[in-house]
Amino acid sequence: xxxxxxxxxxxxxxxxxxxxxxxxxxxxxxxxxxxxxxxxxxxxxxxxxxxxxxxxxxxxxxxxxxxxxxxxxxxxxxxxxxxxxxxxxxxxxxxxxxxxxxxxxxxxxxxxx
Amino acid sequence: xxxxxxxxxxxxxxxxxxxxxxxxxxxxxxxxxxxxxxxxxxxxxxxxxxxxxxxxxxxxxxxxxxxxxxxxxxxxxxxxxxxxxxxxxxxxxxxxxxxxxxxxxxxxxxx
Numbered sequence: 001x002x003x004x005x006x007x008x009x010x011x012x013x014x015x016x017x018x019x020x021x022x023x024x025x026x027x028x029x030x031x032x033x034x035x036x037x038x039x040x041x042x043x044x045x046x047x048x049x050x051x052x053x054x055x056x057x058x059x060x061x062x063x064x065x066x067x068x069x070x071x072x073x074x075x076x077x078x079x080x081x082x083x084x085x086x087x088x089x090x091x092x093x094x095x096x097x098x099x100x101x102x103x104x105x106x107x108x109x110x111x112x113x
Numbered sequence: 114x115x116x117x118x119x120x121x122x123x124x125x126x127x128x129x130x131x132x133x134x135x136x137x138x139x140x141x142x143x144x145x146x147x148x149x150x151x152x153x154x155x156x157x158x159x160x161x162x163x164x165x166x167x168x169x170x171x172x173x174x175x176x177x178x179x180x181x182x183x184x185x186x187x188x189x190x191x192x193x194x195x196x197x198x199x200x201x202x203x204x205x206x207x208x209x210x211x212x213x214x215x216x217x218x219x220x221x222x223x224x
Contacts, residue, residue, distance in 0.1 A: 031210060042117075042199050042214030043156070055208040089154055093212075098205045101146055102212055104156040 002026070004105035006092050012111045013082055020078045021108045025094030032075050033102060034067055036060065037089040049075060082112045115140045117202050119215035126190050126222050134185040134218045136200035143203060145176050145183050146212065150197040159185070159198075190222045 005024045013019050025032050030051050035043035046065070048056045051072035061067075064083075069075040079086055089109050093102040116139040126132055136145065147159040160167050160174040162183065167174050171190075176183040187194055197219050201212040 033211065035212075037154075040216075042201075042216055043212075044214070045211040048210050050210070056210065091156065093156075098210045099144065099203075101144070101158060101161040102203075103158060104148075107154045107156075109154065 004092055004094055004103055006090075006105040006108050008108060009106060010109050010111075012113065015082055015084060015112055017082055018078065018080045019082060019110065020076055021090055021092075021110075023075045023077070023092030023105060025074070025092070026103060029094035029096050029103075030072060031095040031098065031102075032069055033093040033095075034075070034077050035091040035093065037091060037107075038087075043091055046077075079110075082110075084112050086110060087112045115142070115202050115204060115213050117200060117213050117215040119198075119200060119218050121218060122216065123219045124221070126220065128190060128192060128222055128224050130190050130222075131186070131188045132190060132220070134187070134198050134220075136183040136185070136215055138181050138183075138200075138202045140202075141178060141181065146201045146203070147174055147183070147185050148199045148201065149194075150199060150217070152196060156199070187220075190220075192222045192224055195220055195222045 032049040034046040037043040049069040064080045067077045089107045091107045093104045095102045118137045144163045148156045164178040171188045173186045197217040201214045
């Protein structure tokens with residue numbers, strides 16, 4: 001069990017650029033989640049996959065955000081035309097089933113200048 | 114939707130002291146999770162607890178689901194316990210599956 005991994009760990013980009021983050025879940029977990037955390041707050045849910053199907057998207061996920069999970073394995077989160085308000089820690093988690101504990105990766109810290 | 118509140122927001126302890134962190138939730142939950150977020154941002158699983166008490170070394174957690182609260186006990190605190198402690202309530206059913214986090218308790222353990 002190697003845990004959830006995320007890449008890159010840090011990303012600095014200029015406003016207006018596109019960025020893409022990757023998450024590799026624990027291998028036997030078919031549920032995958034993305035959260036966003038801003039300074040001084042708890043993580044907030046963005047989206048949820050069961051295998052390759054994206055089943056729920058938060059209202060926080062504007063049309064500039066897109067997430068995919070091809071083949072039900074790793075997932076990518078893309079932000080188009082980044083804004084300074086997108087600066088946050090983006091966290092990925094996975095779980096074996098809906099009622100099992102979620103395990104988090106180390107996060108990708110995004111800074112938009 | 115469910116609301117999760119944590120108290121206290123901040124806590125400063127001397128090494129060796131004990132502490133209790135509280136998590137209140139507005140609706141019934143099935144399996145509350147407690148996390149420790151270290152200074153690098155990593156969320157570390159502490160407990161996954163539907164009800165009753167679980168213990169792991171110097172840490173223990175008690176959830177009283179009928180009264181909608183959970184307590185995290187830290188005994189003989191160490192400087193490595195510093196960081197932010199979050200509780201999170203799961204919401205699932207149908208296509209919904211997510212954790213709702215509290216605002217956290219920032220713990221600083223001083224040597």
